[in-house]
Amino acid sequence: MLRTAVIGAGYLGKFHAEKYARLASSHLVGIADIDKVCGQQVASNCNTHYFSDYRDLIGQVDAVSIVVPTSMHHSIASDFLRAGVHVLVEKPIASNLSQAEEMIKLAREKHLILQVGFLERYNAALGSVSDKVKQPRFIESHRLASFKPRSMDINVIMDLMIHDLDIILNIVDAPIMDIAANGSAVLSETIDIAQARLSFANGCVANVTASRISQKSKRKMRIFQKSSCICVDFQKLKVSHFFKGEGELHPGIPAIECNEQSYQGSDALRLEIEDFLLSVEASSPPKVSGEDGRDALNAANRISEIIAETGLSL
Structure with a gap:
């Protein structure tokens, strides 16, 4: 059994604690x-101890989840890694690339596990299409949410869009050759809504939209490839797979068939933490x-830099 701890008892941290x-x-x-x-409330609910200073846990744990503001990821993760503790750090991994590289x-x-908390990778709907995605040519994603003050330390690209960027980079598996982007601040001092078009070396193109000022939440991705389209609804845990069927829709035009699957009842955070602990073991x-x-x-x-440099607005 691994000795674990959670650093950060906010909205997401309490859920990490409950799983552990x-x-x-x-x-x-x-x-x-x-x-x-x-901290004391979460510790009490989880029948464990509260620590005002995370450094007091060093020497007592084998693995930790770090669920604090992004600006603190590097310093806290580094302290634990230097002490020989495996780390699961919430996204984004750090404030900048140099910190991430360190x-x-x-x-x-140190031969330690460093895992990043991209929860959608453990979404059962996404996991179900891994064997169906083959050489995607065009990807379209929309990730919309209402405004939440707890995410004010980062822009919408780091807050929401980064989930889809991680997924797209994973399934396309080719270098980005070009990016076009625009966005705007609306309710905060940073970017609250953004769109980006990514062109990859293998010819695939991805259009990515993220907003944290929407009245309705939406987390969908459509993956187009030869002879099929896969629509993943991360929120409803549903997959719709459209493909060429037998017969004709019109003369010379093949019919389109659709298979739909629902994956209700799965727990992505539990799967993420289980994967972390299994990797450690x-x-x-x-x-x-x-x-x-x-x-x-x-x-x-x-x-983010393209939007800042060009001053483009939606």
Whole structure:
């Protein structure tokens, strides 16, 4: 059984803590947070101990989840990695690429697991299409949400779009050759809505939209490839697979058939944490590595810089 801890007892941190507390492979040693009231409440709910200083957990744990503001990811993760502790850090991996590279190098030198918390990679709907995605030619994604003050420390590209960037980079598996992007601040001082068009070396093109000022939430991706289109609804845990059927829709035009599957009841966060702990126990690479986190951060940074430099608005 691995000794675990969660650093950060905010909205997402409390869910991490609940999963660790319930898993048979985990002994939740404690919860650390600078907010005493919040930290003690989560610790009490999970039947564990509260720590006001995360450094007091060093020497007592084998693996940690770091669920704090992005600006603190590098310093806290580095402290644990230097101490020989495996790390699952929420996305984005760090504030900048140099910090991400330092974390990756440190984990590699210490032979430790550094996993990045891209929760959608463990979405059952996405997982179900892995064997169906073959040489995608065009990808379209929309990730829309209402405004949440807790994400004010980062722009919408780092907050929401980065999920889809990570997925697209993983399934396209080719270098980005060109990016066009625009966006605008609406409710905050940074970008709240953005669109990007990514062109890849293998010819694939991806149009990515993200907004945190929408009245309705939406998390969908459509993947077009030869003879088929795969629509993944991350929110409803549903997949629609459109493909050429037998017969004709019109003379000379093949009929289109559709298979739909629903994956209700799956728990992506539990699967993510289980994968992390299994990787630690087996000393095997996690599904989402530090390098994956760095690559998604790099794409998100490039999009943010293009919008800032051009001053383009939607």
